[in-house]
Amino acid sequence: MSKKLAFEEKLDVRELDCPMPIMQARAMLARMASGDHLNIVANNREFIREIHTLSTQMGHIVLQEDTEGETLSFVIQKK
Numbered sequence: 001m002s003k004k005l006a007f008e009e010k011l012d013v014r015e016l017d018c019p020m021p022i023m024q025a026r027a028m029l030a031r032m033a034s035g036d037h038l039n040i041v042a043n044n045r046e047f048i049r050e051i052h053t054l055s056t057q058m059g060h061i062v063l064q065e066d067t068e069g070e071t072l073s074f075v076i077q078k079k
């Protein structure tokens with residue numbers, strides 16, 4: 001059983017077509033303070049690769065992810 005992390009912001013990109021989900025995630029993270037947590041909910045499986053690429057490039061940390069089923073969930077800690 002995984003522990004649920006607290007987060008400061010939530011972003012739901014389930015109904016958006018590429019590249020909007022990653023663009024919105026990037027914009028939201030840019031507005032957040034260092035160390036804050038962002039919970040992202042998506043349904044596009046391509047987003048898995050994109051959020052990991054963004055996190056690696058920008059130095060953010062993917063603390064938690066659930067990619068089972070149709071709804072994808074990520075908790076990202078801003079660098």
